[in-house]
Amino acid sequence: MSDEWKNKLQKYYEGNLTEEEAEEVERDLEKLNAYQEVISEELDAEAEYQPDDLPPEKVNKILNNSMRNAKFSLAAYVIMILLLIYPILTLASYIYYAWNQKAEDLIQVPIQTVYITEPNVSLEEMDIERAFGLFTFEVTMDLYKRVGKSDIKQGDWEVTYQYDDAEFPQRNYISENPPEAIPYYDTKKLYHPEAAITNRDMAAWNRLERLPEGTVAEVYVSLDELIQPENAKEVIEDVDVEWRWYAIDTGLEASGKSLDGGYLAPIGYPAQPDPDAWSPYNGREPNDEQFMESLVFLKEYEEQATNIAHAKWLDLDYRINYIEKHGLHAYGGVITGPAKEILQLRDNESIRTISIGEVRLWNW
Template sequence: MTEEWKTKLKKYYQGKLSDEEAKEVEADLEKLDAYQSVIDEELDADEHRDDAALPENDLPDGKAAKMVRSSIRHARFSLIAYVVMIVLLIYPVMTMASYLYYGWGNKANRLIDAAIETVYVTEPNVSLEEMEIEEEVGLFSLDVNMDLFKRIGDKDIKLGDWEVAYQFDQAEPPSRDYITETPPEDIPYYDTKKLYHPEASITNHDTDAWDTLEKLPEGTVAEAYLSLNDLHQPDSMREITEGLDIEWRWYAIDTGLEASGKSSEGGYLAPIGYPAQTDPDAWSPYHDGKPNAEQFMDNLRFLEDYEQQAVDIAHAKWLDLDERIDYLEGHGIKAYGGVVTGPSKEILKLQDNESVRAIYLGEVRLWN
């Protein structure tokens, strides 16, 4: 029995074959039944002939062995057939149960939203496109595949892709495949930080950033992480880059824990924030229906119910969303830095800006 025939038999019991293919399988099954009938008749005939020629209870050793082997083959075929039938019956039932599990209460869409919103809140200058998000339901599993993009200059370039796998409703760490030269650390730490609160010690100073920008030729664009000397209202952040051909892409938000940079458990706490630009697409967590700051708070409250999943998905071991939400509700939203992009020489002009405390240079590309 070939694997191809087994696959066709499985599809036959699932009702997935065309009429012509189903007729071929039925013909094969009828042949198998005919073969088995002939074998059984021959064995019965041989047995009667041998019984007539031999004294009672006397059977040649060769004939006995042949009958034993035939019985074993018949038993094996019957067992395999029963197992295949049971599997073919169980699989569609389990598949249907999986769809019901993820469909009940809109669970699948909420888990997909948790993955999407985690990206926007925890990945600076990273965005998604609806057509590049795919999901697949398995046996009580849900796989979410996302292509990630970041803006360099005035063009969105592909950063890579993530595959987030849920078993039931628990997320596993994503399988990340980056095509950029400087992929982020799986779990960042103090000495890999790129954004710093005004009261935080700088542990990863990019001392060559300004020199690199100065040496880059005209016609290049860059991404830069800016840490500021003071906290700013998000609406006033554009005043820092006023008059420059520079675009803010993401704001790093003070949530009361960034000064120490530690979670409530004492571990490294990654920054969170939100896009500086609105998205015209209605599906986006930061669509143009209302201000991004409001949608940021909506996202945090939503992720609070899926915090463990968000931690498993993000480049983080802690997010401390309940403490951060309480702080933001009491103190308001203020930014301590963020990500900008634009021509390299325009970013270089920020070197003498009193508002800029530190800079970390990210991606660099030819003019686009």
């Protein structure tokens, strides 16, 4: 609107225009009123406009785009939340297993369990691996047996923990005579002097005799009476063999049954110190003392140790009390050496029965 027209409009309202000029202003005002009505109608039409007025195809396209955008936004939020939660849970898992040295104790459970429940079996530190997950913990161990002067790999165990709970381990054996997954009376190799022999290997001595001169063997020896472990060397006196593991009397071996009546596998400890410094039987203290410490330690984790061991009953509280009251006595164990040397023990009256384990070529 120009300044000239504004002045003319002011004069119009003041009555200072000629009749002709007044009529011209009135015609302009009528035009403005007409324009105002058109603009108002257009604005009202836009205000009353609804999506339903669109064609169905366009409406569906708009809705599909909106749903797709909503799904994308939701997926982005979920991914973002997961990316935030996963490291938080991972950190929480590490804190959980690091708290109060929980991880170290859980690693020691399978290690100690192997040494006391697996006759003549040892571990190597470099072959023990550990892996952490979200509140899971896995320990992988390679197992070795001493046959002659060599450690023969028997296989490996994979022990998985969910929080603190140990699952039944996955056992992978490569040896010729792997143990049964669950031992029972007909797989028994060591017998207490008062226990009935259920599966005596009548041909064991004959098989030793047939072995070639250049072989070494692992032999399970059951004695005719209980002896103190330090006196076990008298059984093999003047024979070029060595004890590798002692089976210990804990008050239940005569019946061979657990307190619940199930089959009870033997427990014991290595007869020789382990040269590896990390080993629980590394020679810093006598093996019999370490054996008792192992039992006390595993008593706190008996459920986990029972799940890990071949034996399905350990009854550690009873066995610890029995040993503390009666002392340590062995009823047998495992020896190794040249087959022909072991054969010299055939007429030894202190040996009740034997069972042959692994056999290898000469490495003595």
